[in-house]
Amino acid sequence: MSCKKENIYLPGIAVVEEVRDEIRDVKTFFWHFEDPVPDKSFRSFMPGQFAMVSIFGAGEIAISLPSSPTEDRLFFTTRRVGSSTGMMHKLKPGDRFAVRGPYGNGFPMKQYEGRNLIVVAGGIGLIPLRSVIIYALHNRSRYGKIQVFYGSRTPKDLMYMENLKQWQADKGFECYLTVDKAEDEWEKNVGVVGSLFKQPGVEMPLDNTTVFVCGPPIMFRFVLADLTKMGFKDGNMVSTLERYMKCGVGKCGHCCIGQAYVCTDGPIFTLEQIRMLGEVI
Amino acid sequence: MHGRLIHKSDILKIVDHLRKSFIVYAPFVGRGRDSFFDEVTDKNINTIAIHVANPYYPPKRFVLPHIQKLFKITTGDAPAIEPVEQDEKIAVFGMRSCDVEGVFHTDRFFLGNAFGDGYYEQLRKNLFIVNMVCTDTGSDIDEDCFCVCADAGPATKAHFDLQLMDLHDESGDFIAVAGTLAGEELLSLPFFHNASPHHVARRKAVLSEVRKHFKTATSWYSAATNFITRGKISDATWKKVGDRCLECGGCSYVCPACTCFTVTDRPTGNNTFDRVRVWDSCALSGFTRMAGGHNPRKAVHDRRNRRFFRKLGHYFIQREFTMACVGCGRCVRVCHGDIGMPSVVEILRRETAGTVSKEIL
Numbered sequence: 284m285s286c287k288k289e290n291i292y293l294p295g296i297a298v299v300e301e302v303r304d305e306i307r308d309v310k311t312f313f314w315h316f317e318d319p320v321p322d323k324s325f326r327s328f329m330p331g332q333f334a335m336v337s338i339f340g341a342g343e344i345a346i347s348l349p350s351s352p353t354e355d356r357l358f359f360t361t362r363r364v365g366s367s368t369g370m371m372h373k374l375k376p377g378d379r380f381a382v383r384g385p386y387g388n389g390f391p392m393k394q395y396e397g398r399n400l401i402v403v404a405g406g407i408g409l410i411p412l413r414s415v416i417i418y419a420l421h422n423r424s425r426y427g428k429i430q431v432f433y434g435s436r437t438p439k440d441l442m443y444m445e446n447l448k449q450w451q452a453d454k455g456f457e458c459y460l461t462v463d464k465a466e467d468e469w470e471k472n473v474g475v476v477g478s479l480f481k482q483p484g485v486e487m488p489l490d491n492t493t494v495f496v497c498g499p500p501i502m503f504r505f506v507l508a509d510l511t512k513m514g515f516k517d518g519n520m521v522s523t524l525e526r527y528m529k530c531g532v533g534k535c536g537h538c539c540i541g542q543a544y545v546c547t548d549g550p551i552f553t554l555e556q557i558r559m560l561g562e563v564i
Numbered sequence: 565m566h567g568r569l570i571h572k573s574d575i576l577k578i579v580d581h582l583r584k585s586f587i588v589y590a591p592f593v594g595r596g597r598d599s600f601f602d603e604v605t606d607k608n609i610n611t612i613a614i615h616v617a618n619p620y621y622p623p624k625r626f627v628l629p630h631i632q633k634l635f636k637i638t639t640g641d642a643p644a645i646e647p648v649e650q651d652e653k654i655a656v657f658g659m660r661s662c663d664v665e666g667v668f669h670t671d672r673f674f675l676g677n678a679f680g681d682g683y684y685e686q687l688r689k690n691l692f693i694v695n696m697v698c699t700d701t702g703s704d705i706d707e708d709c710f711c712v713c714a715d716a717g718p719a720t721k722a723h724f725d726l727q728l729m730d731l732h733d734e735s736g737d738f739i740a741v742a743g744t745l746a747g748e749e750l751l752s753l754p755f756f757h758n759a760s761p762h763h764v765a766r767r768k769a770v771l772s773e774v775r776k777h778f779k780t781a782t783s784w785y786s787a788a789t790n791f792i793t794r795g796k797i798s799d800a801t802w803k804k805v806g807d808r809c810l811e812c813g814g815c816s817y818v819c820p821a822c823t824c825f826t827v828t829d830r831p832t833g834n835n836t837f838d839r840v841r842v843w844d845s846c847a848l849s850g851f852t853r854m855a856g857g858h859n860p861r862k863a864v865h866d867r868r869n870r871r872f873f874r875k876l877g878h879y880f881i882q883r884e885f886t887m888a889c890v891g892c893g894r895c896v897r898v899c900h901g902d903i904g905m906p907s908v909v910e911i912l913r914r915e916t917a918g919t920v921s922k923e924i925l
Contacts, residue, residue, distance in 0.1 A: 290647055291679045292634055292827075292839075339639040340837065342829050344855070365855030379643045527854045529827045529844075532679035536824030536844070537851060539870070540860075542793070542879035547678065561795060 291532050294337050294381035295321040299374050305360055306440050309407060310372055311349075313358045316382065325382075328352055329389030330414035331523055331551045334359075335531040337381035341370040345528040345546070348385060349410045349443075351417035360410050360442070386531040387550045390415055390495070390521065392422075399427040399488045403506050405434050405476050405498025409442050411523050412497050417446075420456065428488055429456035434476035434502070436463045459485065476502060477509040487513065494520045496554075507554065517555040524550045524557070567759040567767070569737045574755040575728070576612060578694065579604055579657050581753060586655035586692055589626070591616045597706075601656065615700035615730070618660045618709075620894055622820040626654050627670055627687045628843075634683065635839040637829065645839075650683070655692035659724070660704075661717035662892035664695050666820025668723040672884040673823050692746065695724035699732060699770055701777040706893070710780040710906055714891030718774050726750055731766050739767050780893070780906045784913040785876075789887065791916055793878040797869070801915040805872075805908055806865020808901035813845030815871065815904065818894035824851075846870045872908060 300313040316322035325334075333347045336359065344367045349360045363372045374380065392415070400419055404412045419426050431450060435441050441460065450458040459479045461472040472479055476498070480487060494515055496506055503522070510520060526538035526545045538545035541560030543552075552560070570578070582588050588604040590612040599619045604612065633648040659667075667688075674684035697719040698704035698711075704718075711717030719729060725747035728738045739759055742748040750756075791797055816822045826844040829837040844851060846867055853859040861867050874880060875888040889905050896904030903911075 289680070290682050292683075293647060294645060296643055296645070337637075337645075339637060339643060340829065340831070343827060343839075368855060379639075379641075381643070381645060525854065526860070527852050529825070529841075533677055534674065534679065534681060534823070535826065535841075536846065536874070537826070539874060541873060542877045559795075 291534075292383070292530065294335065294343070294383040295325075297380050297382045299376050299378045299380070300356075301376055302374060305442050308363045309360060309442065310363075311358050311360045312371070312374060313356050314380075314382070315357060317379075325385060326352060326357070328385035330392060330418045331390035331411060332385040332387045333411075333531070333550060334382050334384030335386065335528070336367075336371070338367050338370045338374075339380065341367040343529070344368070345386075345526075345531055347411040347414075347523065347550075349413045351414045351421065353418055353421035360407075362407055384531065386546055388548065390551050392418055395493050396425045397427065397491070399492040400429045401487060401492055401494045402429075402431045402433075403476055403494060403496045403498070403510075404432070405502035405506070406436070406440065407442065408496075408498030408502070409433055412495055413443055413446065415495055416450070420453070423455055427491065430485075430487065431456070431458040432461075432476055432479045433459070434461040434463070434479070434498075438462050438466055438469045457485075475505060477505055480509055480513065489514050492519060496520060496522045517558060518553050520554040521551055522554065522557065524552060526550075567739045567741050567764055568751045568756040569759045569763060570728070570740055570756050572614070572730070572736045572738060575614065575738060576609060577753075577755045578726075578728075578750065579609060579612065581750065582655045582657065582692065582694070586653045588655045588657055589623070590657040591619055604657070612657070614658065614696065615703045616658075617703055617706060618662070618698075618892060618894075620818050620898065622666065622818060622892070622894065623656050623659050623663050624666055624670060624820045624822075626656055626691055627667060627684055628674075628823065628825070629687075631840055631842050632683060633838050633840050634827070636832075637837040637839055639835045639837070648838075650687060651690065653690040653692070654687075655694065657694045658696040659693050660698055660892070661695060661720035662709075662711045662714070662890040663820045664693060664720045664724050665711075665714075665716035665886065665890040666892070667691075667693065669821045669884055669886050669888060669890065670823055671723075672886070676885075677883065693724045693726075693743075695720060695727040695743075697727060697729035697771075699730045699774050701774065705774070705777055707779040708893035708896040708904070708906075709778060709891065710893055711891035712775055712778050713780070713783065713785055713906075714887070714889050716890040716892075719771055729767060729770070731763065732770055733766060737763070739763055780896070784909050785887075787916075788872075788909045788912050789876045789878060789881070791912060792873060792876050796916065797912060798915070799865075801912065802869040803863075803865045804915070805903050805911060806863065806868040808903045809847060809864050809868050810900050811847050811849060811864060811867075812900065813847045814898040814900075815895040816845035816847060817843055818898050820890055820892055820894075821875070821888040846874070868903070875905070 296317040297314045303311040336346045337343045361368045465473045528538045529535035533544045533547035589601045593613045599616045636646045638644045674681040724743040727741045824844045825841040827841050852861040881887050
């Protein structure tokens with residue numbers, strides 16, 4: 284295990300295939316590894332895992348994987364917020380960057396087999412949960428009822444529009460959308476994500492259900508309060524934590540909270556575990 | 565115990581011998597209390613300090629350098645990422661027991677978990693440790709040392725290659741013990757001679773005498789671990805600790821068991837970068853700040869309790885076998901707010917006992 288032979292910090296060179304504008308300040312980058320060997324091994328990741336992405340000249344950042352291992356194409360979706368994502372948003376098809384991973388525990392999708400899945404996402408919180416939805420739909424027969432509740436600020440801030448349209452049309456599961464502020468031609472619900480739970484016709488099974496929650500801190504807190512009031516147990520609610528990370532492999536110490544490293548012990552935790560960690564969101 | 569003797573006038577012959585195959589570092593005396601590890605040369609070899617206050621800048625840097633190049637990165641149309649190897653062999657002469665235990669802790673951290681760190685392993689593999697037991701109560705040990713409480717000293721039981729200890733008798737002999745095969749080889753050199761059971765008994769006597777001279781007693785360590793692990797320390801207590809933190813990061817930089825680092829790309833030319841890792845500290849406000857400015861650990865006391873969770877949390881002790889404190893006392897000496905490890909353990913004891921004395925309020 285010298286740094287030449289087996290190097291946990293060595294990323295593989297990746298090529299941008301295509302760049303898509305998702306919503307304002309958010310872009311999706313389709314990519315693959317230059318070398319087919321890491322490309323093949325990388326694709327065995329689980330929903331909820333993440334990768335360390337090097338943007339040359341800016342540094343290395345942790346980014347979640349929105350694609351599902353059941354899909355053909357790999358991609359990242361990022362919002363332009365800092366210097367690295369700023370540089371990332373300048374990438375064009377054919378440009379090179381570097382990736383290592385996948386890291387983190389991921390959602391234990393095998394363990395959830397036979398259960399009902401409820402996905403609650405707010406804004407760009409849909410990015411890590413998209414993987415769960417696609418994965419579950421691909422293996423539809425293994426899961427019970429599947430419900431998706433997704434909210435954003437305005438109709439223009441709804442992400443993965445193509446998927447949303449497909450999901451709305453899909454009879455195999457339920458997908459509810461809401462926006463905080465409606466604009467013209469919006470016929471669906473207006474209000475926070477939690478308001479969807481009380482819509483007529485929405486029946487959320489309490490028993491044998493796992494709830495996935497991801498979104499901005501304020502949405503997170505309100506949704507959790509709603510769900511708890513409805514009777515969902517902390518151990519059955521899961522989320523993915525976001526922390527500043529410099530290594531992804533439990534060494535740099537930045538993501539360490541309470542008694543866990545978010546990168547190796549997480550980023551997926553049940554609400555029960557999150558409460559134990561002490562430091563929230 | 566298999567011990568050999570070496571006369572104090574022959575001690576530096578060990579350094580001479582090591583210099584044939586290693587770059588040797590040893591402690592030297594600076595001004596006042598100051599001391600430092602420096603590379604041994606023909607010029608300075610005779611000024612190596614045997615009994616000396618432990619340098620503030622810990623020998624951790626020989627396995628985890630302050631700044632370490634990981635990769636050379638070339639960007640452009642055909643980017644390349646080339647790992648940087650460091651294959652020089654280093655021997656540290658006169659490493660104190662606390663620091664030897666510190667290296668053992670970082671060994672466990674970097675090599676004992678799921679992901680093995682190749683950079684650390686390479687430096688560690690090439691490191692030869694000559695441990696000097698602290699026996700001189702006037703220079704080796706000062707009032708802030710508390711290795712006895714952390715089960716690290718004054719004489720560590722393992723993890724060195726060779727251990728030397730002054731017997732403080734009229735013969736002027738040091739007793740030497742090998743911890744590895746490489747250390748064992750050294751013992752067959754001609755300047756070592758046989759030890760008798762009398763010398764082994766003398767070693768024991770010196771150690772038990774030295775143990776009496778430690779002033780800082782943090783006997784409440786185990787309870788502190790217990791309370792921290794169970795989350796029984798109130799926010800108000802952590803706030804008291806945090807209020808005294810000046811956010812300088814000094815405690816992390818001098819700590820032999822702190823491992824946190826940050827990674828950054830430094831430009832070296834138009835399209836070349838060095839990816840380096842640099843020591844980092846959880847005391848600094850940017851430590852957890854994410855892109856966009858959100859910082860889950862904004863308040864200083866949130867960051868301070870982090871240090872003690874990491875050092876004394878049971879989960880980490882299980883993972884690394886030892887708590888991340890070796891009792892070297894450096895944090896006590898450098899902290900301007902007097903929240904080195906023993907002070908914090910003492911604060912926790914008082915606070916949890918419900919008897920808060922006035923001076924820490």
